[in-house]
Amino acid sequence: MKKTIIHTENLSVSFDKNEVLRNININIKQGEIVAIIGPNGSGKSTLLKAILGLIPYQGKITIFDQPITKITDKIGYVPQKFEFDKTFPLTIREFLEISEKNVTNKEINHALNEAEMSAHQKQLIGQLSGGQLQRILIARAILKQPEILFLDEPTTGIDIEGEMDFYQMIKHQNEYHKVTVIMISHEISMVYKHASQIICLNRDLICMGKPKQAITKEVLKKLYGDDVDLMHHEH
Amino acid sequence: MLDIIQYPFMQRAIIAGITLGILLALLGIFVVLKRMSFFSSGIAHASLAGVAIGIILSLNPLLTALLLSIIFAIIIYLVEEHYHITSDTTIGIIFTSGMALGVLLISLQNDYQPELISFLFGNILSISQNELWLIVGLSIIISIFVISYLKPLTLIALDKETAQVNGVPVKKLQPALYISLAIAVVLGIKVLGIILVSALLIIPIATSKLIAKSFKKLVVCSIILSEITVISGIIFSYYLDLPTGPTIVLIGTLIFIFTMIYKALKK
Numbered sequence: 001m002k003k004t005i006i007h008t009e010n011l012s013v014s015f016d017k018n019e020v021l022r023n024i025n026i027n028i029k030q031g032e033i034v035a036i037i038g039p040n041g042s043g044k045s046t047l048l049k050a051i052l053g054l055i056p057y058q059g060k061i062t063i064f065d066q067p068i069t070k071i072t073d074k075i076g077y078v079p080q081k082f083e084f085d086k087t088f089p090l091t092i093r094e095f096l097e098i099s100e101k102n103v104t105n106k107e108i109n110h111a112l113n114e115a116e117m118s119a120h121q122k123q124l125i126g127q128l129s130g131g132q133l134q135r136i137l138i139a140r141a142i143l144k145q146p147e148i149l150f151l152d153e154p155t156t157g158i159d160i161e162g163e164m165d166f167y168q169m170i171k172h173q174n175e176y177h178k179v180t181v182i183m184i185s186h187e188i189s190m191v192y193k194h195a196s197q198i199i200c201l202n203r204d205l206i207c208m209g210k211p212k213q214a215i216t217k218e219v220l221k222k223l224y225g226d227d228v229d230l231m232h233h234e235h
Numbered sequence: 236m237l238d239i240i241q242y243p244f245m246q247r248a249i250i251a252g253i254t255l256g257i258l259l260a261l262l263g264i265f266v267v268l269k270r271m272s273f274f275s276s277g278i279a280h281a282s283l284a285g286v287a288i289g290i291i292l293s294l295n296p297l298l299t300a301l302l303l304s305i306i307f308a309i310i311i312y313l314v315e316e317h318y319h320i321t322s323d324t325t326i327g328i329i330f331t332s333g334m335a336l337g338v339l340l341i342s343l344q345n346d347y348q349p350e351l352i353s354f355l356f357g358n359i360l361s362i363s364q365n366e367l368w369l370i371v372g373l374s375i376i377i378s379i380f381v382i383s384y385l386k387p388l389t390l391i392a393l394d395k396e397t398a399q400v401n402g403v404p405v406k407k408l409q410p411a412l413y414i415s416l417a418i419a420v421v422l423g424i425k426v427l428g429i430i431l432v433s434a435l436l437i438i439p440i441a442t443s444k445l446i447a448k449s450f451k452k453l454v455v456c457s458i459i460l461s462e463i464t465v466i467s468g469i470i471f472s473y474y475l476d477l478p479t480g481p482t483i484v485l486i487g488t489l490i491f492i493f494t495m496i497y498k499a500l501k502k
Contacts (some may be wrong), residue, residue, distance in 0.1 A: 016319070052400050071403035078397050088268055089447040090393075096391075098386040098450075100401055124448070136453070150400075 002029035005148065006051060006181060011059035014048050024059075028197070030147075031115045032181050033174050033181040033209070035195035037188065039224055042202045044184045045080060048152055050092070051182075052077060057066070076141030080184070081154035084127035092136055093121040099140045107143050113140035115169065131162025138169055142179070148171060151183035155190075167194050188215065237475050247367045248359040248479070250467040253421055256435070257372040260421050260461035261381045263436040264454060265412060267444070269392040274311065275415070276433045277326035278304050278420045281333025283429055285421075286354045287340035296350060297366055300421045307333065308417035312410045357480030359469065370422050371395030377415045388412055389450070425466075427480040438487035441463060442494050464490060 006028035013021040028034055036044045050057040052075070053068040064071055089141040112118040115135040120128070130134065134154065141149055149196045151170075155163045171194065173179040185191050191198060191211055198214045200206040206222050207214040239245050242472050266275055285303030289296030307329050314325040341351055362370070381388065390398040391405055391412075399405045423432040443456035468483030475482075 049396075052396075054396055054399055064425060069402075072400065075400060077397055077400040079394065082394060083391055085268060085270070087444055089453050090450045091448075094450045095393075098389045099397065101387070122449075216311070224254075 001029055004015055004028065005064055006029045006182070007060075007065075007157045008051070009060040010209075011045070011047075011050060011057055012060060013050055013055065013057045014188065017227050020203065021050070021057075021201075024201075025210060026205065027064060028180065028182065030180055031174070033170065033177055033195050034183070034197040035191040036182070036184045036199045036201060037186070037191060037223070038201035038206070042223070045152055047199075047201060048150055048184060055062045059149050063074070069223065071201065073144050074147045074198045076135055076144070076149045076179075077147035078134075078141050078149070078151045078154050082086060082137060082222075084126070088126060089153065090124050092117065094127055095136065096140055100143045108112060109146075111139040111143045114142060123203075129162075130158040134158055134162065134166055135169070138166075142173065142177075145177070148178065148180045148182065153184050155187070155218060156184075163190075170194070191215075213218050239470060243472065244360050244362075245469075247362045248469055249466070250364050251367055252426060252469050253462060254289050254371050254374040255419075255426055256461040256465040257458055258378055258419050259423055259435040260439050260457040261378055261454070262412075262416050263348045263440040263461075264457060265388060266390070266416070266433075266436045271416070272433055272437055273326050273330075275328035275416060276428050277311075278307055278417045279424060279429045279432045281307050281329045281337075282330075282424065283337030284333040284340065285337075286351065287337040290292065290344065290350060290444050291340055295361060295365075295368065297344060297412050297421070297425060297434040300354075300424070301418060303333075304421045307412065308413040312413045316406075325450060344356070347496075349372050352426075353405045354424055355429050356478065357424065357431060359426045359479045362425055366425065370425065373418055377419060380411065380415060384408060384452075398404065402439060427483060431480050431484050434484040434487060435465070438484070438491055442487075442491045445494050446500050449483050458488075460490060471479060 002189055004027045006026070007075050008024055011021060011024040012019065017067065024047065026204065032056060034049060035046065038044050041146050046055065048056045051061055051063070051068070061068070064074065068075065071122075093108060096111060096137050111120070112121055116130065117139060118130065127137065155166055158166065170181055170183070173182050192215075195211055198211045199208050200214065200219055200223055207219045237396070240249065263476055265274055282300040282304045285300030286296040288303070289299035290301070303427045311322055311325050311329065314320055315322040341348060369393070385400065387403045387408055390401070390403060395405060420432055423435060427435060439461040442460050443453050447453035447456050464487040465483055468486045469479055471477065471486065472479040472482040
């Protein structure tokens with residue numbers, strides 16, 4: 001039986017009296033790849049940020065039975081937006097050096113190897129393509145070899161090839177390093193293919209479970225309205 | 236050439252210039268990276284209220300401006316953190332109302348205020364011994380703070396959310412950076428004046444960005460260029476009998492332009 005590592009109880013988040021998340025109760029088990037789906041404004045990023053302790057919330061959240069502030073070493077995070085001055089001279093290696101306290105050369109080399117970016121370590125981050133930058137953000141997230149990886153819409157703005165590479169990296173982290181992955185995704189097809197668990201949000205928790213069982217026509221209707229339907233592909 | 240360092244006022248000017256050159260270059264890196272030039276400009280202009288309060292109460296205007304700028308920095312940080320108001324708006328309000336209060340208070344004084352002119356346009360040659368101690372002391376403390384926390388401060392400027400997730404004490408370091416920047420801006424006012432102080436926070440770093448191929452080189456290069464700019468500005472202004480602040484700014488701008496041309500020709 002897999003161990004529950006993330007637990008939320010009656011989790012609600014409001015901004016200026018506007019309730020964005022309402023009474024969310026979820027349990028995430030170790031070793032899963034969990035995809036959070038839902039329409040724009042459904043509270044996906046809010047849920048992730050609340051779990052990560054980035055925004056205030058009501059209710060209870062524990063990770064490994066502790067508040068997040070106590071276990072930052074076990075967490076890796078890839079943000080949705082990473083906007084920076086592209087002309088700023090910061091090499092990839094320096095970027096990794098500043099990202100974690102007490103990070104060793106061995107840890108940086110390992111993370112660069114995992115991301116297959118060792119050859120680029122002296123390159124400036126402003127010169128990277130979207131796909132390469134995504135690899136570096138993942139390298140940064142796995143620097144301290146975390147047990148949980150949080151990814152907020154990780155494939156936004158990268159091409160299909162980059163997207164395939166990305167999912168391979170995530171699978172590798174999950175299968176080989178036993179990292180639990182929690183990611184927000186817009187692409188139901190990718191969720192079907194790669195996620196082992198799914199959380200559907202639309203302010204309330206709409207569904208939770210294995211993708212093929214949890215994503216039904218009714219669920220999609222609740223999430224995206226009448227116009228969206230599900231098509232199965234067999235290859 | 237050596238006659239320039241014979242006079243105590245020039246010695247004080249050179250020591251203050253060298254110290255502030257390092258401090259403003261170090262903090263300028265965050266001003267450029269976090270796009271905070273409006274912050275430094277806003278604090279500089281708003282500190283006119285502090286200068287005016289000092290003049291009216293017969294206190295050292297540098298001290299009153301320092302105190303008020305720290306309060307402004309804390310207000311900007313708190314509003315940015317707790318309200319859905321962009322820091323640009325807060326800075327804009329503080330910038331204009333601080334300046335307005337300064338002008339209003341000064342208008343209550345009937346006589347000519349030479350001190351005020353030196354704050355508006357800078358007068359490095361008017362630095363007193365006590366002010367020199369204040370500039371050197373605070374610059375050393377802030378420089379040690381910035382160098383000690385260079386990595387987490389850079390991460391906060393680059394990606395605040397990740398810094399928070401990675402356990403960086405963002406809620407302590409960010410206000411500390413704002414306060415440090417406010418203090419440095421007011422100290423810099425003595426050299427360059429309210430209107431020009433932002434130049435030393437931006438120009439040496441902008442020039443270094445054109446040539447540096449890594450962050451470490453950017454830091455070193457910014458400090459060296461800042462020192463070259465300040466020292467040559469003091470020397471030129473002394474021998475050509477020009478105002479020091481504008482001379483420093485224009486030398487910095489010339490170095491920037493030549494570096495840009497050099498880089499364009501090298502391509």
